[in-house]
Amino acid sequence: MTQAKPHPSTHAPKIMELQDVWKTYHLGDADLNVLQGINLHIKKGEFVAIIGPSGSGKSTLMNMVGLLDTPSRGQIIIENTNIAKLKEDELSKLRGKKIGFIFQQFNLIPTLTALENVMLPTIFQNMPKDERLKIATSLLTRVGLQDRLDHRPGQLSGGQQQRVAIARSLANNPEIILADEPTGNLDSTSGVAVMEMIQELHKEGKTIVLITHDPRLVKFATRVIHIQDGKVEKETVN
Amino acid sequence: MFKDYITLALNAVLRRRKRSILTLLGIIIGIAAVVSLITLGQGLKNSISGQFNALGSDKLIISAKGDSFSIGLSTDAVKITSDDLHIIQETQGVSHAAGWIYQSGKIEFNGNVRYYSVSGYPLNKEETTLLWQASNYKLLTGRLLEEGDTYKAMLGYSYTNPEIFGKALELGSKINIQGQDFKVVGFWDKTGSPQDDQGIIIPYQTYEELFNKHDQLGIIIAQVQSGENIDTVAERMTKELRKERKVSEGKEDFSIQTPKQLGAAFGTVIDMVQVVLIGIAAISLAVGGVGITNTMYTNVLERTREIGLLKAVGAKRKDIIIIFVLEAGLYGLVGGLIGLLLGTSFALIVEAAFHAAVGPLLDIQIDPYLLFGALAFTFILGCIAGITPARQASKLSPVEALRYD
Ligand SMILES: Nc1ncnc2c1ncn2[C@@H]1O[C@H](COP(=O)(O)OP(=O)(O)OP(=O)(O)O)[C@@H](O)[C@H]1O
């Protein structure tokens, strides 16, 4: 394991920590250990890239970091709280407030307009309607879709859909943005645009966790965690 | 916040219009049936009670025993006679009474033969007036029958138009009843009941000879003196008639009813018919509810990824349940709305048809409570139908749901 070099954000507070996290799937008689004792932390303001070959457990790891899944063993600590102690609804609440997701498949709701899709996360946060509308509109403007507010996902290109998803991930002004292969379904031009936007968010102070198997993307990150067979193989700092 | 849930749910319903309509067939049919049946039934009751109220609440109707439907038709089995009329007239509290008889007769005019009800009315002025009041007839043209009339007839409104015999009858026309020519002396106005509008009245004595029915009456109307309690008079009359007809209590072969009771009796029959039909409609609604549950399961399955996404962006179980229950409720509501429109239109069409064909026998009122109630009911039915699928949706694990395709 390579020791991390000192970095500007080294002294920033940890916002999340994974301690000896295991994920085991029971498939018939066999046990499949997808994550095997992962230890990692994420500090405020970092841009962490998690890279590894297909099937190495990156998405499984992201689900843990995103509070979408719970470990079979080990602990996930977010702001001094062990999430194992939280109920499902408390996890939802925390997720809604603290974490924005960008998926490879965009995961937009096809029946809603771009604007409605971006407003979706705010529905569950008791925000006044006009404020939510203002936020969603300004976020879509920010990703360059101000004249596509009423388009449905089917009427948008892949790159535009991912930009809507980026706007949505920001709706509740979360601390952490989790992006799982955000460029995986995009052509290279759109991919570059999306990565530039994510980089922009990092510059504004958001903590970014990017999951990818594409080595070309790690240049955007401040720290790179290499995953292999459900274990942290090495960490490098850019 | 709640509005957003509704937007989400409504969106889901509207985006799947074809499936929605199929799902809603049960609810649509059920609600259309309930609304039109209740509206029509109520309309029928309104006009029937209106008719009976027109009789006045101070008259007793005496007929040979039978249910409400066979008043006056049972003349062959159990008879009411002039002796009964006499007893009734003499009963304390009765100011006067009159009876008439009727049966179907062969009517010929303009070379056409038809069969209509012919009534024999007394010619005495006081009795005629009482019967006219009770029948709710109003003179249109000509005059009523008078003492001394023999082969004179009064006809209902229908005879003034050419539909029945291919030619309209007029005052002075000769009409053949049971092989005898009668001179038309008057017409009464439209009543709203086709039987009444097609009625024919001839003098009682002429009727006796013509139909060879002697000393028989179909119905007797007794006018109760003002200030007398109608129920007390009815009781007294029952006792007198029992004595005269030699029947013991509980075995009466005659019946005495007030117009209110008669109206209520008809109302009860309509209620019973309605209950049965609404029961059938309820089955249709239950089927509709099951249909919604089914569709919601399909929707939940289809939108598994969306549910995962909702959870990822912070939706709690409760939020998911509300969204899907509301969606199911909206299915119900939309079905209810369509059913309501169909049911109300149907009732209005039937009313219009009745008015055109028969006259104002149906008096429909669109009841806002019924409309609102039907909508509330279908919404709640939909919500209930959606609970199980919604709970299932809320229990999906976000990871599993997001992986689903
Ligand atoms: N629910 C599950 N049940 C069984 N096995 C699972 C489940 N989820 C993931 N796996 C297995 O875990 C392993 C890691 O999956 P994961 O999706 O984390 O890989 P990944 O690194 O994201 O791969 P890719 O780059 O292809 O997206 C795979 O072998 C996968 O088959």
Ligand SMILES: [Mg+2]
């Ligand atoms: Mg993956």
